[in-house]
Amino acid sequence: MTKLIVPVVLAGGQGTRLWPMSRAARPKQFLPLTGPTSLFQATLQRVGDRSVYDKPIIVTNAEYRFLVAEQALEIGCELGGVLLEPVARNTAVAIAAAAAYAMTNFGADAILHVLPSDHDVLVDEGYAVSAQRAAEAARAGKLVTFGIVPTTPETGYGYIKTGQGVGEGVNAVDRFVEKPNRETAEDMLSSGGFLWNSGMFMLGAGKFLEECEAFSPDTYTAANEAVLQAKVDLDFVRLDEAAFAQAPNISVDYAIFEKTADAVVVPVSFHWSDLGSWDAVWKVGSKDAADNVTSGAVTLNNVSNSLVMTEHAHVAIDGLDDIAVIASDDAIYIGKLSEAQKVGAMVKVLRGNADTAALTEIHKTAYRPWGGYSSVVIGERFQVKRLFVKPGKKLSLQKHHHRSEHWVVVRGTAEVTLDGKVMMLSENQSIYLPLGCTHRLANPGKIELELIEVQTGSYLGEDDIIRIEDEFGRA
Template sequence: MIPVILSGGSGSRLWPLSRKLYPKQFLALTGAQTLFQQTLLRVVGEGMAAPIVVCNEEHRFIVGEQLARIGGTAQAVLLEPFGRNTAPAIAIVALKLLAEGRDELLLVLPADHVLEDQPALQRALELARAAAEQGELVLFGVPASTPETGYGYIKSHPGPGDLPPGVLAVERFVEKPCQAKACEFVASGDYFWNSGMFMFRCSRYLEELKRHEPDIYDTCLLALERSRNDLEFVRIDPATFACCPDNSIDYAVMERTTRACVVPLQAGWSDVGCWSSLWDVQDKDEYGNVLKGDVLLQDCHNCLVHGGDKLVTLIGLDDLVVVETKDALMIVPRARTQEVKQLVNNLTAQERQEAQNHSQVYRPWGAYDSVDIGSRFQVKHLSVKPGAQLSLQMHHHRAEHWIVVSGTAQVTCDDQSFLLTENQSTYIPIASVHRLANPGKIPLEIIEVQSGSYLGEDDIQRLEDVYGRSASQREGEQLLKR
């Protein structure tokens, strides 16, 4: 069985922690590991092959780094140039495996969900395997215990006798009902929340997709044929993929096939879709508060408070979510956290950087943090991983000063190459061809002071890059800088 980890979501309802370029699946929201890492770890074991990860190309190096941190490996990482929902993502995985002569069982998992009971998950997987081996398309349904209006629902019935014991047939799907309907569904006991987890054989999924959505099937087949390898990644052809219809597996296949079935999943599942659902799954103090960071409360109840760099204090408040980061502060009633998505849409419409990225921006070589910025200057803190290097590059509008805080820097500036150590500095003139590298065994910490008429991240002309981001190595690179 091959786990397929879908890691394309943006997690906008968990802003300001989750941002477009560093979304919730890569955050450690419920433990020491990130949600993506937790998903990978729960599918390690007997009968499980190495996973296949599908992610946005903007997140490729984050995926690689988070895999490495837990000692994990993926048999393939497929890069979507842009999102086209779950039906095409799964189709390309299935087509790739069939092209390799491998008609395997696929276990499809979102990368950003929580499952607290691993033994219960294993029992559900065994039931699902028996059904999938018979050609069924299996959904994992969470028994609807509360009238949630943000989930899709599945109505079940016992079904024909050829289904394995414990597996139910699907009668119908209901997408995000109103409160009154959700109450009826919970009271009936026949409804499940759609967990977004699936199991089926490659050929069966593609057979149903070709029958119900031939345009998706044909476009994905052509996009895969035109894909190419880039380092350890597989790049899906963007020109072809742009023509693919945007559709979920639920609408494209599961709601239209006659072979859908449900395996009940009672494993402490949550999609952690908003701040209120994160509050639900976290440990609370005696007053029902969930606290993280430097937080002090006085006479507060049932709040979620996430502090960043500052002390956060609340007095006499109930049922609030307060999230503080270096560049944003959000306060919202816990009952209205679903509205955060609209707030992010408004920020995006205003082209606010806070919707896209944190002040700390992650790159394949490390990260940089914006410390201060003015009309003709910018100060950044760069952290370069041991053995890593930035691209060989030049700027047309700015000069830079580099000051080494700790570690050793190998500097290339035009025809010179030299080492800098702690408290030493250098100057990079406008239009100089330059590179920064860390030849040491500890992280290299640099303060970079930029000055000039234009300080945007797009004033970078890459001449050479070990991460495949220079113009000569990949045309159209716009989003990942340095």
């Protein structure tokens, strides 16, 4: 039992509308789009006051478990549980599983503050007041959603029509409105009484599950059984796949909030954006005198109303207006900033072509719990990678059936285990790892270890790894 609010952070989405930086392997919630921390880390920091909030429960894709753990560790946030979704099934069952898990740990009266992990929110006095009002309504048996007072006729958001007041700063929900066209959005904005649907909620764990059982019994059964049959894996809770997969692929709005008689909305006016497109990133960014937002190595001449972001290559643009240029390691997107909602359609085109599908899934740089690697050159029977290993981390003890490797230390100190023998390598030293040998790489130092790895062999795929020991439970 806890008197504190229990945060539930939803961190399983793939965010394809922010391609090419956001991809399936590293989606937008784990990227630093608006500041030095990622959106996920900023969400954790919003619920960091331990006089108000308990430790957060995270619901995420199994593929993101180490990203979640590492990013929470980076900002010193202790987690109350990490629930791993075995398959994607939208928000209804994700929240129901979190509610069932919270009931087990805190009781039916636990108040949950459900938050997407990929939104940009400014925490001010109004935010704190709205959270307090929502918590009071939830303790009174209401299912609370937060509605943002609209400032523009946005077509990328759903809307909530407010009903009569049911308390200070709390209204009944009259109805939910799908994402409108421009004319409808303008009409709603001028008529008043409509709010942007933020996707943030405050609800009692027991109350929510009662409504879930009444209005979406398949969701209720799947969530409860998935938690009941869950397996603990290191610091994670693996929800049972067979049970979870039975849940309908449906949002919590459709499944519960549009049907329950106890839905209420708290209208709020603090800064909020779902950062669902590149023009949304531009709107919250710091603009120059010509209304340009830039990040990375960028040179502009006679450019206005544009967003230009680059991870490595220097981008120079001359004489353009209303453009979005997003340059990642291995792909560049160029389009009209005012039509940035169309990026999702471009991703579908890329995904439908076998030659480009991988560009929507993985980055040139892949991140692992120990660090990561970047592909430098790929040829027939050889590949060159840059490996980086965090201080104190080590890779699995492993071997390969189809390739040999050569490691050259560029920076830091490497501890190498080769067929049971341990040796230390410093900068400019190298070692050869023959095909079939048992080997491990570790960083015993206090700075990041950087190596160049040259692979040669008949097959160079990442699945040619036989893990013998692994501190991350992958062996």
